Amino acid sequence: xxxxxxxxxxxxxxxxxxxxxxxxxxxxxxxxxxxxxxxxxxxxxxxxxxxxxxxxxxxxxxxxxxxxxxxxxxxxxxxxxxxxxxxxxxxxxxxxxxxxxxxxxxxxxxxxxxxxxxxxxxxxxxxxxxxxxxxxxxxxxxxxxxxxxxxxxxxxxxxxxxxxxxxxxxxxxxxxxxxxxxxxxxxxxxxxxxxxxxxxxxxxxxxxxxxxxxxxxxxxxxxxxxxxxxxxxxxxxxxxxxxxxxxxxxxxxxxxxxxxxxxxxxxxxxxxxxxxxxxxxxxxxxxxxxxxxxxxxxxxxxxxxxxxxxxxxxxxxxxxxxxxxxxxxxxxxxxxxxxxxxxxxxxxxxxxxxxxxxxxxxxxxxxxxxxxxxxxxxxxxxxxxxxxxxxxxxxxxxxxxxxxxxxxxxxxxxxxxxxxxxxxxxxxxxxxxxxxxxxxxxxxxxxxxxxxxxxxxxxxxxxxxxxxxxxxxxxxxxxxxxxxxxxxxx
Amino acid sequence: xxxxxxxxxxxxxxxxxxxxxxxxxxxxxxxxxxxxxxxxxxxxxxxxxxxxxxxxxxxxxxxxxxxxxxxxxxxxxxxxxxxxxxxxxxxxxxxxxxxxxxxxxxxxxxxxxxxxxxxxxxxxxxxxxxxxxxxxxxxxxxxxxxxxxxxxxxxxxxxxxxxxxxxxxxxxxxxxxxxxxxxxxxxxxxxxxxxxxxxxxxxxxxxxxxxxxxxxxxxxxxxxxxxxxxxxxxxxxxxxxx
Numbered sequence: 001x002x003x004x005x006x007x008x009x010x011x012x013x014x015x016x017x018x019x020x021x022x023x024x025x026x027x028x029x030x031x032x033x034x035x036x037x038x039x040x041x042x043x044x045x046x047x048x049x050x051x052x053x054x055x056x057x058x059x060x061x062x063x064x065x066x067x068x069x070x071x072x073x074x075x076x077x078x079x080x081x082x083x084x085x086x087x088x089x090x091x092x093x094x095x096x097x098x099x100x101x102x103x104x105x106x107x108x109x110x111x112x113x114x115x116x117x118x119x120x121x122x123x124x125x126x127x128x129x130x131x132x133x134x135x136x137x138x139x140x141x142x143x144x145x146x147x148x149x150x151x152x153x154x155x156x157x158x159x160x161x162x163x164x165x166x167x168x169x170x171x172x173x174x175x176x177x178x179x180x181x182x183x184x185x186x187x188x189x190x191x192x193x194x195x196x197x198x199x200x201x202x203x204x205x206x207x208x209x210x211x212x213x214x215x216x217x218x219x220x221x222x223x224x225x226x227x228x229x230x231x232x233x234x235x236x237x238x239x240x241x242x243x244x245x246x247x248x249x250x251x252x253x254x255x256x257x258x259x260x261x262x263x264x265x266x267x268x269x270x271x272x273x274x275x276x277x278x279x280x281x282x283x284x285x286x287x288x289x290x291x292x293x294x295x296x297x298x299x300x301x302x303x304x305x306x307x308x309x310x311x312x313x314x315x316x317x318x319x320x321x322x323x324x325x326x327x328x329x330x331x332x333x334x335x336x337x338x339x340x341x342x343x344x345x346x347x348x349x350x351x352x353x354x355x356x357x358x359x360x361x362x363x364x365x366x367x368x369x370x371x372x373x374x375x376x377x378x379x380x381x382x383x384x385x386x387x388x389x390x391x392x393x394x395x396x397x398x399x400x401x402x403x404x405x406x407x408x409x410x411x412x413x414x415x416x417x418x419x420x421x422x423x424x425x426x427x428x429x430x431x432x433x434x435x436x437x438x439x440x441x442x443x444x445x446x447x448x449x450x451x452x453x454x455x456x457x458x459x460x461x462x463x464x465x466x467x468x469x470x471x472x473x474x475x476x477x478x479x480x481x482x483x484x485x486x487x488x489x490x
Numbered sequence: 491x492x493x494x495x496x497x498x499x500x501x502x503x504x505x506x507x508x509x510x511x512x513x514x515x516x517x518x519x520x521x522x523x524x525x526x527x528x529x530x531x532x533x534x535x536x537x538x539x540x541x542x543x544x545x546x547x548x549x550x551x552x553x554x555x556x557x558x559x560x561x562x563x564x565x566x567x568x569x570x571x572x573x574x575x576x577x578x579x580x581x582x583x584x585x586x587x588x589x590x591x592x593x594x595x596x597x598x599x600x601x602x603x604x605x606x607x608x609x610x611x612x613x614x615x616x617x618x619x620x621x622x623x624x625x626x627x628x629x630x631x632x633x634x635x636x637x638x639x640x641x642x643x644x645x646x647x648x649x650x651x652x653x654x655x656x657x658x659x660x661x662x663x664x665x666x667x668x669x670x671x672x673x674x675x676x677x678x679x680x681x682x683x684x685x686x687x688x689x690x691x692x693x694x695x696x697x698x699x700x701x702x703x704x705x706x707x708x709x710x711x712x713x714x715x716x717x718x719x720x721x722x723x724x725x726x727x728x729x730x731x732x
C-alpha cells in the first residue's frame with residue numbers, strides 16, 4: 001500500500017462520532033440486558049424488513065438494478081478525482097462556492113467560519129450522516145451557534161440528549177411512550193395533554209419546528225447524491241423538513257462525503273429506484289430535492305459545498321475495502337442483521353452502526369481504532385443479500401479481521417488467541433499431529449462422564465459453556481472408525 | 491461414482507456419526523466412497539478469525555489431499571463455503587496465484603451433501619425412513635453462500651415416516667459464527683435464545699440441518715435447557731432405514 005504527499009489520512013481522534021469508548025462486546029452486553037430496547041428494535045426492524053421485502057419483490061429487474069448500482073459505483077470510484085473536479089467546476093460555474101475538507105476538524109472549521117460570517121447564531125439542519133460523523137453540532141455549539149435538527153427522529157434524539165442509533169431511523173431505539181416523555185420534558189410550550197398517538201406527536205414536532213424554519217437564515221444539509229455533470233446536489237427524504245431547510249434560508253451549506261458523487265443524471269435513475277425501496281420500503285420517497293448553485297430570486301442566495309474526506313481516500317487505497325464507499329446509506333443491512341437487531345446501534349460506538357458500519361468505521365479511523373467492529377458479526381450473509389449495491393460485507397469483515405491480526409504480528413508478547421491459532425494451524429497442517437490432538441481431546445470424555453454432556457470448560461471456552469453445553473468427545477473418531485472398518489481402503 | 495469424503499475436522503473429532511451416516515448413505519445409493527486419511531481441516535476458523543497467514547498451509551494441504559479425486563463431498567455447507575469462497579482468496583492474498591488456481595479447481599468439484607445428491611447424483615428419494623417429527627434449520631452458509639435453496643427440503647420431504655414441520659424465522663442465524671460465539675458470547679446467546687424459541691414452538695422431537703457446527707450450537711443450548719429436543723444431522727436422517 002502506498003501513500004503520497006502525506007495523504008491519505010484517517011479520520012482524526014478527538015472529534016466526531018466514529019469511535020466508541022468501549023469495545024463492541026462490552027457495549028452490547030449492556031444493550032442486550034435492556035428489555036425495552038430489545039422490544040423496540042425487534043419490532044421496528046421486523047416491520048421495515050417486511051416492507052422492504054414486499055416492495056423489492058415487486059420488481060422483476062431488482063437483481064439487474066443491484067448490479068447496475070454496483071457497476072456505477074465501482075466505475076465512479078475508479079475516477080473519483082475527475083468526477084469531483086467536474087462537480088467543483090459546475091458548482092462554481094452556477095454560483096456556488098466549493099470547499100475541500102481533509103478531515104472532520106477542517107470541515108467543522110469551514111462550516112463554523114461560514115456561519116459566523118453571516119452573523120447568525122442559529123442554523124436549521126437537514127438530517128445528515130456526514131455532519132453527525134464529524135460532530136458538527138458540537139463544534140457549532142462551542143462557537144456559540146445553536147444547530148437545530150429538523151428531521152423528526154433527529155429532533156427526538158437531540159431533545160433527548162441522545163445519540164442516533166440507526167442510519168435512517170436515528171430514534172429507532174425509542175418507542176412512542178418514550179418520545180412523548182421526551183417532548184413533554186424538553187419541548188418548550190408543548191401541550192401538557194400530549195398523548196403518545198403518532199399523529200399527535202408529529203403535530204407537536206411540526207408546531208415546534210415551523211417557527212424555526214420561518215426564522216432561519218442559515219440551513220445546513222448533507223447530500224445523498226452530487227451530480228458532477230451539472231453540479232447538482234440532491235437530498236432524498238420523507239418529511240418535507242429538508243425541503244424547508246433547503247429553500248427558506250438565505251445561506252445553504254452542504255457537507256458531502258466525497259464518495260457521494262455520481263457522474264451523470266442517468267446514473268441517478270438507478271439509485272432513485274434502489275434507495276427508497278431499500279431504506280423505507282417505499283416505491284418512491286415523498287420528497288426529492290435537487291439544487292444547482294444559486295438561482296437569483298429563488299431559494300438561498302449563497303450556497304457552499306464542503307467536500308469531506310475524513311478517511312475516505314484512505315479507504316479508497318484498499319482494493320477490497322473500498323467497496324464500503326459504495327454505500328448509499330439505505331440501512332437495509334442494519335434492518336436484516338441479527339446482531340444489530342439485538343445489540344442496537346449504540347453498541348457500535350460510531351454513527352455508522354450495523355454491518356456497513358462494521359466495515360466502514362474501521363476503514364475511516366484505521367482498523368486498530370475500531371478493532372472489535374469487524375468481529376461484531378456471525379458472517380451470516382444477510383447483509384450482502386439485502387445491499388442494493390451488492391457490497392460483499394461478509395468478505396470485507398473477513399479482510400478487516402486479517403488486517404487487524406496482521407497489524408498485531410509485531411507485538412513482543414503475542415496474544416493468547418494468536419498463540420492458540422498458530423498452534424492449531426501447526427497441528428492441523430499435519431494429519432499425524434491432527435490425529436494425536438484428537439486423541440488428546442478424548443480426555444474431555446471424563447468431563448462429561450456423569451451426564452453425557454459438558455457444562456463447564458476453562459477460559460476462553462467458558463464463554464461457550466456459560467450458555468450452552470459442549471458435546472462430549474466420542475469414544476472413537478471418524479478416522480479411527482474408518483481405519484478399523486475399512487483399514488487400508490482409501 | 492467414486493466420491494471422496496471431506497468429513498470436516500468437527501465431524502471427525504466430535505460427531506463421527508455424521509461421517510459414518512454420509513458413508514452409509516452414499517454406499518447404499520451404489521457409490522464408492524473414499525476417505526483420504528491425510529485430510530485435516532479446511533482452515534475456516536483461522537480465516538474467519540483473521541489468521542489468513544496461518545490458514546495458508548491448511549489450504550495448501552487441503553488442495554494436495556483432494557486434488558486427485560473427481561468429486562468431493564462434505565456434510566457441511568460452511569466448510570464447502572470455505573473451500574469455494576475462501577481458499578483461492580487466502581492463496582491470492584499470500585501472492586500464490588498457482589495455488590489459487592489449484593484451489594479453484596478443487597472447489598469446482600467440491601459439493602455440500604444435498605448439492606451432491608440432487609445436482610450431481612440426481613436423486614431426491616434416497617430411500618430413507620425416519621419416524622419422527624422434525625424441523626429443518628437452513629444454515630446461513632448453505633443458504634446464502636452456497637445457495638442450496640430447497641435441496642435439503644426436497645430430500646427430507648421424501649423420507650418415509652417423518653413429519654416435517656416448518657421452522658418459523660428459519661433463515662435467521664443461530665448465533666454460532668465460529669469464534670463469534672466466543673468473542674461475542676452475549677449477542678450470540680441472544681440470537682440462540684430466539685432460534686431455540688422457534689425450534690421449541692414447532693413441537694419437533696429433533697432439529698436437523700446440514701452443518702454439525704450450527705447443530706452443536708443450537709443443540710448445546712437445547713441440552714442446557716433440558717428441552718427434550720435433540721439435534722440430528724441431515725446425513726443421519728437420510729441414512730436411516732426401516
